[in-house]
Amino acid sequence: MHLGVQKGQTILDSVVKGKPDIGPVVVLELGCHAGDGTLSIFKALKDRPGSKIISTETNKEWLKAAKRIIAHAGHGSHVQWIPLLLPEKIDFSDFLKKVKDDYQLKSFDSMVFDHEEKLFLPYLKTILEQKMLRVGGTVQIDNVKRKASALAKYLDFVKPGRNGFSTRVIQVDEPYPDAVAISQFLEIAEL
Numbered sequence: 407m408h409l410g411v412q413k414g415q416t417i418l419d420s421v422v423k424g425k426p427d428i429g430p431v432v433v434l435e436l437g438c439h440a441g442d443g444t445l446s447i448f449k450a451l452k453d454r455p456g457s458k459i460i461s462t463e464t465n466k467e468w469l470k471a472a473k474r475i476i477a478h479a480g481h482g483s484h485v486q487w488i489p490l491l492l493p494e495k496i497d498f499s500d501f502l503k504k505v506k507d508d509y510q511l512k513s514f515d516s517m518v519f520d521h522e523e524k525l526f527l528p529y530l531k532t533i534l535e536q537k538m539l540r541v542g543g544t545v546q547i548d549n550v551k552r553k554a555s556a557l558a559k560y561l562d563f564v565k566p567g568r569n570g571f572s573t574r575v576i577q578v579d580e581p582y583p584d585a586v587a588i589s590q591f592l593e594i595a596e597l
C-alpha cells in the first residue's frame with residue numbers, strides 16, 4: 407500500500423512534533439501493512455540513535471512483507487524496529503503491558519494509528535489508562551474524512567478542552583481526498 411507523499415509527510419511531522427527534546431524516541435505504529443508509513447517514521451528518527459519503533463499488524467502476510475521492506479530500507483539504521491503480530495481478538499491492555507515489559511518502555515512519544523477505525527478510541531483510552539503516552543507526545547490517525555462517521559467519537563474525545571489534547575485536522579488530496587488528525591497530548595486529564 408502506498409500512502410502517498412502527503413500522508414507520509416504528515417506522519418513524519420507528527421513524529422517529529424512528539425519527540426522529546428533530546429535522546430531516543432519510542433513510537434507505536436498500529437496497522438503497519440507493508441511498512442510504507444514505517445519508512446516515514448524512520449526518517450523522522452534519523453537524528454535519534456537508540457530510538458524504537460513498535461509496528462503492529464494483524465495480518466501475518468503483511469507483516470512478512472513489512473519485514474522484507476524494512477530489512478532493506480532500514481539497513482544500517484540506529485533505530486530498532488520491532489514488528490509484532492497483533493491478533494484481532496487479543497486483549498489490547500494485556501498486549502500493551504507485555505510490550506512495555508518485554509522492551510522496557512516507559513511511554514510512547516508518538517503513535518500512528520492506521521489499523522481498524524472502530525478501535526482507535528478504545529485503544530487510545532487503554533494507552534492513556536496505562537499512562538503510556540508521554541505528555542507532549544502525539545498521535546496521528548488516518549481516514550478522518552473517508553471514515554468520518556466511524557471516527558466521530560474519537561475526534562470528539564481529542565477535541566481541545568476535553569481530555570488534554572490539542573488537535574489539528576489536515577486535508578490531503580492524494581492518493582484520494584481525505585484528512586488526517588494529529589493530536590498532541592498536553593496534560594493528563596481524568597478519564
Ligand SMILES: C[S@@+](CC[C@H](N)C(=O)[O-])C[C@H]1O[C@@H](n2cnc3c(N)ncnc32)[C@H](O)[C@@H]1O
Pocket residue numbers: 407408409436437438439440441442443444462463464465468492493494520521522525
Ligand atoms: C490501511 S492499512 C495500513 C496502511 C499502512 N499504515 C501503510 O503505511 O501502508 C490497515 C492495516 O491495518 C491492519 N489491521 C487491521 N486491524 C488491525 C488491528 N486490530 N491491529 C493491527 N493491525 C490491524 C490491516 O491488516 C491493514 O494492513
